[in-house]
Amino acid sequence: MGFGIREFELSLMHRMRDLNAEQVEDALKNMGASWAELRAAHTHWTRIVHASRGRAGLRRVLGxxxxxxxxxxxxxxxxxxxxxxxxxxxxxxxxxxxxxxxxxxxxxxxxxxDAAMAFADLTPWGCVVGDVVTSFPGAAQCEGGAPHHWAVDFAHDGTAYRARFVYGLYQRLDRVPDGSA
Structure with a gap:
């Protein structure tokens, strides 16, 4: 298997499926890719990154x-x-x-x-960490639960939310149960 832009995108989606498997599944269908291809791309990318020449990996793959x-x-x-x-x-x-x-x-x-967004504009894969921080005063970044995961806690209309991101790309919004993000 060669490794190019398509495979790099699939390797990113491998981690995104942790929080947004449905979005990844839709993207795979649109790309004509399988879960096996996604796993193979992730495995191949991991080998590239951990090779002694790993620093040059993105330039070699993406140009x-x-x-x-x-x-x-x-x-x-x-x-x-x-x-x-x-x-x-x-x-x-x-x-x-x-x-x-x-x-x-x-x-x-x-x-x-960063773009200022309304609450209704928060759609998966449509914004990044900086957009959410810019759009909601008092928003606070925090670590996510796995490698390459981030979260942003913020309040909207008196309700506390946690926006979840993978590689800085918005995946989903969770309501904070106790009301304190």
Whole structure:
């Protein structure tokens, strides 16, 4: 099995199925892919990442980034690379690398900056962490329950919610039972 953009998208969906299996299943049908192909893509990507040349994996698979630059984080200057992926139009997969080239973060972002969204606009795979934080005053980011998972706690109309993300891409919204996010 070769490894290209399609396989990379499938490898991302492997982790997304933790929180949104129905969305992944619909995407697989639309792509003409199977669960076996998704698992094989994830396995292959894991081998690429853990190989000694793993840092170059995305560039080798996806080609040159659509954006490459630097960003200051505290007193450090970090590298930023972004790739547009067909499965998620309008968003880009971003890799933030430390001064030594080590990957610090990888997730989806909106390339032109976060978008303000109404509560009704929160649709799976339609927004990113920054959109939710921007849209709901007092929103707080927190760790998710697995690798590459994030959460954002916020309140809307007096109800506490936890938005759940995989690779920074919105997957689902859970109501916080006790009302305190």
């Amino acid at each position: 040159p980034p659509s954006y490459q630059g630097v960003t200051p984080i505290g007193s450090l200057t970090c590298g930023v690379r972004r790739w547009a992926l067909p499965a998620w139009p309008g968003l880009e997969f971003e890799v933030l690398a430390g001064p030594g080239g080590e990957v610090w973060n990888q997730w989806f972002v909106r390339p032109r900056g």
